[in-house]
Amino acid sequence: MCLAIPGKIIALDSLNASQALVDVVGVRRKVDLGLLQDAPPVPGDWVLIHVGFAMSKISEADAADQMRTLNMLGEVDAAMEEVRGYGLDYDIPDPSSRRWKQ
Amino acid sequence: MATTAHKIKFREAQIEMAHGAGGKASRRLVEGLFAPLLYGSSAGPLADAAHIQINGTRIAMTTDSFVVKPLRFPGGSIGELAINGTVNDLAVSGAKAEAIVVTFILEAGLPTDVLEAEVRAMGRAAENAGVLIAGGDTKVVEHGHADGMYITTTGIGRLLSGVAISPRSVRPGDKVLLSGPIGDHGITILLARGDLDLEAELHSDTRSVLPLVQAIVREAGAGVRWMRDPTRGGVATSLNELARDCGLGIVLFEEKIPVRDSVRGACELLGLDPLHIANEGQFLAVVAADQADAALQALRSTTGGEAATVIGEVREQPESAVLVTTLYGGTRMVDMLVGDPLPRIC
Amino acid sequence: MKFVDEFRAPELISKAGEEIRRLADPNRHYRIMEVCGGHTHAIYRFGLKDLLPDNVELIHGPGCPVCVLPMGRIDDGLSLAAEPNFIFAAFGDMMRVPGTHGSPLEYKARGMDVRIVYSPADALKLARNNPEKHVMFFAIGFETTAPSTALTLIRAKAESLKNFSVFCNHIVITPALRAIIDAPDMVLDGFVGPGHVSTVIGCQPYLWIAEEAGKPVVVSGFEPLDILQSMVMLLRQLNAGEAKVENQYKRVVAWEGNRAALRAMEEVFELRSEFEWRGLGFIPQSAYKLRASYAQWDAEQRFTVPGVRVTDPKAAQCGEVLRGVLKPAQCRLFGRECTPEQPVGALMVSSEGSCAAHYNYGHLKPVTISSAAYRAAAH
Incomplete structure (x- = not known):
């Protein structure tokens, strides 16, 4: 019911702490980290992405x-x-x- | 001509976007309305180009309209597509494009430099494909229509010798060849629209496939049964049309289908199937089994055909359908595309 | 792709298939429901059914938010699209779903401003970039998607963005499972639990299925090896007469879920007293609405919505298929009146719906091709 894909955090947004650039085999998108605020991921971490939001750390x-x-x-x-x-x-x-x- | 009342099967109340998307709805429109009214019922399989005879000489003829947003995208633009698309439609029917006429439908307010860039792009593409732009027409519509510009190209071509393409000549055991990686164009356009906020190092594959077609025809002409450039609707739609027209099954080997990483990544992210994504510089060929190796070598030794590969074969079963098999023995049916590919989250 | 390709390794898939065949007791028939439409899609896409013995039957569950959305809700949402200076934004999944007077895509073709968004955050961005227009996000999805909508609304409120609203159709999975399990014709032996919903809600909400209904649940990932491993875990439990909740998808799902996501939902949403599901009828406390503190961003409170109700066509047997009593092809409309292009029933609407998946990927009898024959043919 919910398409979610692993992506690797490339960089955190310097202007907006809840945004990060994520890479999925060469495709990049700004992803919202707001739902991981209890344990914020860092560059190099892998996260599961659903509708532009990181849902969990892998x-x-x-x-x-x-x-x-x-x-x-x-x-x-x-x-x-x-x-x-x-x-x-x-x-x-x-x-x-x-x-x-x- | 078709003056008698042939049965019109098209019953939909109005034209929807899907009727132009190259999938099932497009086919319903063509087979249910155009073919019965214009050709009578014996239309036969639909092809990308018509072969007609004038004073004893057979020529190939085709037309195509180009509507794309944005007009320019990584790896190409509407002008380049408009030439390559028509050259390719003729090529996969077994013909070399000789002359093209062009119709521009321009939106009032279109900056001249945008138009100029497209005209230059068309000139370059035509020179590259060795085709003459013999003439054209221009219409201007009110601001707010035509997304800047629409281009229609109509081409005629000389038949290549030593090849006769027909889905009816396809036999079980024939191999399915693909010229290179799929999905580049469709994903590039999807990303270039910017709505999805995705970025990737990806270019449209728009190009003339004529050199590749010439190579395969030269080396394995008698064995080439069918060719098609899998544009809208992708490889899945082209092969489903073939399966329907020949009544046989097309079995694809999933691991053999070349897909670039970033196309795959975008497809996984957006829930799309690369087999449904448009291409503008690839073609499919069905070749008799005993000529398949020669055909493959011919493609691979031609510039731009290095990544050509055998992706499947023709079987008796499943009748009139396309099946994908996996290394571990799993199978799935692949249907034509219904409408445009839309990203999904579910 | 890391965390994807390794879970599609052909040798291991073959091995897992063998293990399932070894575990399946020939004297038993196993009926296992994969709750989530994502699993249904993966099972068809990877041809996993071909690996299972005949006595292990997969039944496709209600976890397809597009499928179970009543047509009246789509009509209500689209009724606003005709307002001047109005942008109707929705996921691509919704675009072809028919309302009484056409799908969102057809509304767009008629000139209404209908946009496809990949994220609720993209809808919010549309609102920021189009201050002279109102942007309504037509929200669908289970608890996986609901937190993203919630966080988007929290951001809209923080910015006091006035030209943005949400038409909320978020639904909750466990009440639907209860409706299926409590039905008198319940035939299921166990459940492949919804992995991505569980990233948010965790594994505890399924404990009652094991404890009260006595059926095992294995929360599962979506790659072929995840699903097959979950089947192995379920068969082991069933053979041992056990009923536990297990977590196969540990690399992603924490047993207690995602607290930050749950907090965002708690801040923005409250349960509706009941909500209609296509094929299942009205189910109590099975959907979210916006709290009074978010009324300003709630399209249903802000605009006049007709409140359309469209009853499911009687001939369509979606309910029976959803409960596993009928297989898709056994419905009297399947593949004839009801096809993915012109869906009549709920399950044909989305490519994740069990009928659409069955139609697209499996309506012809699959041809079994052994790995050896495949390798011979491929080389």
């Missing part, structure tokens, strides 16, 4: 966590238990690696 850690879970989907349950049990590191995609298109 958590890199939670995204990586999710990828980890997705990568383990379909692995034998026992293997998952083992991983948890021994606290082993699994092959986790690195968000900064080249496989991840910006």
